[in-house]
Amino acid sequence: MSTALRIQKLNKHFANGKHALRDINLTVQRGEMVALIGASGSGKSTLLRHVAGLVVADSASDSLIEVDGRCVQQGGRIHRDIRQVRSQVGFVFQQFNLVDRLPVLMNVLVGLLHRTPRWRGWLRMFKPHERALALEALARVGIADCHAQRASTLSGGQQQRAAIARTLVQGAKVVLADEPIASLDPESSRKVMDILARINREDGSTVIVSLHQVDVAIKYCPRVVALHQGRVVYDGPSAALTPDLLRALYGVQADEILVGASPLAAAPAAQPANGWMPPLAQVA
Numbered sequence: 001m002s003t004a005l006r007i008q009k010l011n012k013h014f015a016n017g018k019h020a021l022r023d024i025n026l027t028v029q030r031g032e033m034v035a036l037i038g039a040s041g042s043g044k045s046t047l048l049r050h051v052a053g054l055v056v057a058d059s060a061s062d063s064l065i066e067v068d069g070r071c072v073q074q075g076g077r078i079h080r081d082i083r084q085v086r087s088q089v090g091f092v093f094q095q096f097n098l099v100d101r102l103p104v105l106m107n108v109l110v111g112l113l114h115r116t117p118r119w120r121g122w123l124r125m126f127k128p129h130e131r132a133l134a135l136e137a138l139a140r141v142g143i144a145d146c147h148a149q150r151a152s153t154l155s156g157g158q159q160q161r162a163a164i165a166r167t168l169v170q171g172a173k174v175v176l177a178d179e180p181i182a183s184l185d186p187e188s189s190r191k192v193m194d195i196l197a198r199i200n201r202e203d204g205s206t207v208i209v210s211l212h213q214v215d216v217a218i219k220y221c222p223r224v225v226a227l228h229q230g231r232v233v234y235d236g237p238s239a240a241l242t243p244d245l246l247r248a249l250y251g252v253q254a255d256e257i258l259v260g261a262s263p264l265a266a267a268p269a270a271q272p273a274n275g276w277m278p279p280l281a282q283v284a
């Protein structure tokens with residue numbers, strides 16, 4: 001088994017002095033599906049954005065972030081080959097990040113820009129086989145019939161599925177999904193989570209998804225990393241995350257992530273790509 005993500009000694013202070021990430025050490029193996037949970041403000045988005053190289057860690061530190069053995073950033077400096085690393089990392093945002101006025105197909109083709117000559121990208125000149133690839137990705141997420149519509153005309157759930165299709169054409173080995181279901185209804189949320197689980201299972205992609213709801217994390221992800229005030233307070237099997245343990249880890253904040261059984265939690269859980277279960281490791 002090889003390592004998809006390695007984070008060492010990651011600390012982040014924002015300009016306003018907020019210490020958002022505290023000594024994060026985390027390793028994720030290829031093919032894992034990992035949930036990142038924690039109350040609002042615990043650092044989930046900040047952590048994922050560091051992995052994508054969108055935010056830099058504290059300077060003059062020993063921090064290191066690698067994806068698939070390639071350096072994203074070290075000691076608070078983004079690596080000079082970041083474009084190459086980014087081409088391996090798909091990012092799914094809570095608010096979809098599609099270009100509203102462009103057709104869905106064109107939005108998905110954006111995933112190919114990293115391996116398309118710039119002039120072709122600017123002119124939006126994609127080849128027939130590239131369009132076929134995008135259509136295939138849209139079919140996989142169940143919205144091929146919407147390919148010609150403007151992105152703004154899709155429902156939130158459909159837009160999120162288009163955003164996932166974009167990571168499929170990108171050929172991302174690692175998919176980072178930052179609260180992808182936070183603004184969706186339960187049915188759309190289920191479809192989006194099912195698709196992420198399928199990508200993990202069928203393509204062997206590593207999926208790291210931040211979630212507010214612990215029940216959804218337990219249903220879909222064999223491994224959970226829990227953050228509290230910028231620290232990893234739990235890293236282990238989701239099955240071991242009992243309400244009592246969550247209350248011990250989070251105190252009164254546990255109620256924020258301990259939602260009752262949602263419709264998403266009722267269906268059978270998806271199987272992970274590699275069935276890997278990390279050892280239970282609690283960090284004080």
Ligand SMILES: Nc1ncnc2c1ncn2[C@@H]1O[C@H](COP(=O)(O)OP(=O)(O)OP(=O)(O)O)[C@@H](O)[C@H]1O
Binds near residue numbers: 015018038041
């Ligand atoms: N650009 C910024 N400048 C200053 N503080 C920031 C900035 N971005 C995030 N923070 C702070 O860092 C902390 C972690 O924020 P982050 O968005 O990572 O949390 P989160 O767990 O993703 O929260 P949510 O679930 O509400 O999205 C919060 O206290 C937040 O206010």
